[in-house]
Amino acid sequence: MTELGLVRPDMAALVGQPYGAAVSYPVTASDIRRWAIAVHFPEPPPAQYLDPEAEAQGRLVAPLDLDVFAWGAARTEPTGREIAVDPVLEMYGAMEHHLGVAPPDLPHGLHGGASVDYTGVRIRPGDVIATATVIERYLEKTGRVGAMLITDLATTWTNQAGETVKVARMSQIRY
Template identity: 35%
Template structure:
């Protein structure tokens, strides 16, 4: 079977996306806690552990993405530093750490890992998230 991993994709490995910043809004934390069904009284004075992904990810575009447009989330690894709170301004940058092709049950697939670093307005690391994305050709 032909490879779905292109040279342009491989050239994108290790590159950071553009850093972005966003305010942690109290209402957004409230809506997130409600959406996950978590009534912890600590919210919304502090954000739930997986909230920061909703602040944003500055993912660098994947070249030739149309060769594998179907995407599934494979998993997530968080490490935590200073908890995020309403009023924080979080700067985040995402890098595609690796990209490999595998032959899966349903044909060829790409496995990409992205690392996002979230830093607060004091320069403290709030969290890192490593995310695995599985991409497959169109049906």
Template identity: 40%
Template sequence: MPESTTTEASTGTQPETNISAAMRDTVGTELSRQVSYPVSESDIRRWAIAVYWPEEPPAAFLDAKVAAGGVHNGIVAPEEFNPFAWAVAERRAANPDAVIDTNDPDNVEIALGIPGPGLRFQLNGGMETWYGVRMRPDDVITSVCRLGSYSERAGRLGLMLFSRTEDTWTNQNGELVKKTVNTLIRY
């Protein structure tokens, strides 16, 4: 199949593919990496209070003595806890000089420093999340976001491009904490 990044909008015809060789070559490439500050009991308490509001959070998120007798043998963070919500200790991007506009459908390719397909519209295609070990006080979490895959499908409005990014969180011991796969649909 010939390579093409020409879009329907510019030619009035349906492209054979929106996935260029450069795009295909970047599958699996790291888009960004973040490292958190150490998680504190106070961070966990504040998060639990916020997410359970206006109800009282479970004592296992607030009281170290209660948590010590629980299933996790100590305070653990709620699974949806985000150690990057307040500040990030270290942040790296694949293309640090890239000017990122979240409304630009070519954002993924801009972040990688390659030409995008030039499609005009984008929408959230969904998110899947898997959880591993729970976050605990003093954990340092590393987030690595990679380009997972590209695929295409014909739709009413033309050829749609599906881009999947995989964000994997691990703790300082290399244990999986959380993996999220986001799908972006462009056309």
């Protein structure tokens, strides 16, 4: 993992520690309708997301891709360990500073891909969603631009009952 020397021991110790957490406002039927209308525009959304009978009977569920944080978070939960960092490093993907560790001096970045694993637990009106983001792993590589650090992140979404709704994964490439 440290063959290029980008991942220091203090960084390696961060793997698996939550560094970003947020809690949503309660989801409303209106949030579900607006999201469905927006993502299907200019086509009409599937009727199931507009059905007032489903809402009245408690059967209304959100589209899988609903982003409950699109309109902001009710609150974010800092780690209490944050340190100041060069804004350029943060702009290109540094997150170690949220856990009190200086990020590597890699002032460029790329999005390396994303995926989402859905659990089958659906978001419904009234749900409050909490997220926690962790660094899953670091991977060092040499590319045409030189030494690169690939950071795999995972954000777990859970509802107020503690059920996991989904896990969103993303890779960031810094160089």
